[in-house]
Structure formats: C-alpha cells, structure tokens
Amino acid sequence: MITVHHLNNSRSQRILWLLEELNLDYEIRRYERDAKTNRAPVELKTIHPLGKSPVITDGDNVIAETGAIIEYILREHGNGRFVPAIGTEEFNLYQHFLHYAEGSMMLPFLLALYTGYLGEAAEPLSPIIMGEIKTQLDYVEYHLIRSDYFAGDELSGADFMMIFPLEAAKARGRLLGYDACLEYVEKIHKRPAYLKALEKGGDYAYGPS
Numbered sequence: 001m002i003t004v005h006h007l008n009n010s011r012s013q014r015i016l017w018l019l020e021e022l023n024l025d026y027e028i029r030r031y032e033r034d035a036k037t038n039r040a041p042v043e044l045k046t047i048h049p050l051g052k053s054p055v056i057t058d059g060d061n062v063i064a065e066t067g068a069i070i071e072y073i074l075r076e077h078g079n080g081r082f083v084p085a086i087g088t089e090e091f092n093l094y095q096h097f098l099h100y101a102e103g104s105m106m107l108p109f110l111l112a113l114y115t116g117y118l119g120e121a122a123e124p125l126s127p128i129i130m131g132e133i134k135t136q137l138d139y140v141e142y143h144l145i146r147s148d149y150f151a152g153d154e155l156s157g158a159d160f161m162m163i164f165p166l167e168a169a170k171a172r173g174r175l176l177g178y179d180a181c182l183e184y185v186e187k188i189h190k191r192p193a194y195l196k197a198l199e200k201g202g203d204y205a206y207g208p209s
C-alpha cells in the first residue's frame with residue numbers, strides 16, 4: 001500500500017488529491033513543520049535524504065519529488081487515468097506542465113519568499129523577480145483562457161502539479177486580474193475528491209477560502 005509522508009501546509013496535499021481522485025487505498029504518515037522555522041522535522045530524512053515532502057513509499061519503493069510521484073502513481077496504479085494518449089498534443093502539454101510547475105513556475109515565487117526575509121537589502125532584486133512572476137502568470141493565464149485544464153479538456157497529471165503554484169500565488173494576492181487562473185483554482189476547489197483530500201490532510205493554508 002502507498003504511504004504518503006505528509007507535511008502540513010505543503011505540496012504533498014496535491015498527492016492526497018490525486019489518490020482521492022483515483023480512489024486508491026493509502027495511508028498518511030504525518031509530519032509537522034517547526035513552529036518557528038517552518039522547516040520539516042528531521043524524521044523526514046529517515047525516509048529520503050532530502051527530507052522534503054511529498055515523499056511516498058510503496059513496498060520497497062521510495063519516491064521523492066511531486067512530479068516523479070505523480071508519474072509513478074499514474075504508471076503503477078492509475079489504470080490509464082489522467083495520462084493523455086502518447087503522440088497527441090495533449091500528451092505534450094501534460095509533460096510540459098508536469099515539469100514546468102516546479103522547474104520554472106515555482107522559482108520566482110520562492111525567490112520572492114526568500115529575498116523577502118532580507119527586507120530592504122532585497123530591493124535591487126525585486127524588479128527582476130516581480131517581472132519573472134508576471135511572465136509566469138501571464139503565460140498560465142494565456143493557456144487557461146484557451147483550455148479548461150492544463151492538457152486540454154480533461155483533468156490530467158499536469159493539473160495535480162499546477163494547482164500548488166496557483167494556490168500559493170492566490171494566497172499571496174498575486175492572482176488579482178488573472179481571472180482564468182482564479183476560475184481554474186475555484187473549479188478545482190469544488191471537486192469532491194479535492195475536498196476529501198483536504199479533510200484527510202488537515203492543516204492547509206491554500207485551500208478554498
């Protein structure tokens with residue numbers, strides 16, 4: 001059985017959502033962020049050396065990185081669901097957004113978060129970082145104006161990846177004026193499986209308001 005090593009308020013919420021959509025049996029092992037530093041507890045490093053969440057175990061397999069976890073679950077347990085047919089434009093989009101979410105989109109958001117700790121010292125970097133955030137959000141908005149989901153008209157693995165950067169952007173008030181992004185987040189937040197995953201995951205700052 002799959003065990004999700006779940007950190008509160010974290011990217012692993014999207015793995016719970018995927019497992020609920022697939023209606024799979026799984027268990028959750030919970031880890032709490034440090035109240036002062038917000039970092040994961042060191043016990044997570046006993047599961048995987050990076051000590052990050054999400055990480056899943058499934059028999060002898062230990063899989064870290066959300067994108068790799070989503071691909072693993074869909075390949076091993078998905079019965080063909082949420083993966084477009086290879087050779088189609090939808091499949092290319094599915095792969096693109098599966099990588100894009102953490103590979104490109106998250107970067108300027110993380111830079112804004114970390115440089116924010118520097119206060120005024122970070123000001124020279126602010127125009128570059130804010131410009132990059134705009135580039136990413138403009139791109140995603142352009143895509144969502146034309147398409148219901150990230151890989152066409154149906155939910156796919158790409159959506160499980162993309163919900164987190166969009167939720168994080170919304171929580172920081174960065175989606176004002178990005179109406180397609182806001183509608184997309186609201187649409188996902190109404191899905192019964194998403195809501196069930198929220199109940200199971202507990203504390204999550206980026207869910208429906």
Ligand SMILES: N[C@@H](CCC(=O)N[C@@H](CS)C(=O)NCC(=O)O)C(=O)O
Pocket residue numbers: 007009010011012038039040041051052053054064065066067102
């Ligand atoms: N790119 C990785 C990022 C993993 C990551 O940074 N997870 C955060 C939670 S959202 C974490 O574990 N933070 C706690 C820490 O770094 O101490 C993924 O998508 O799995």
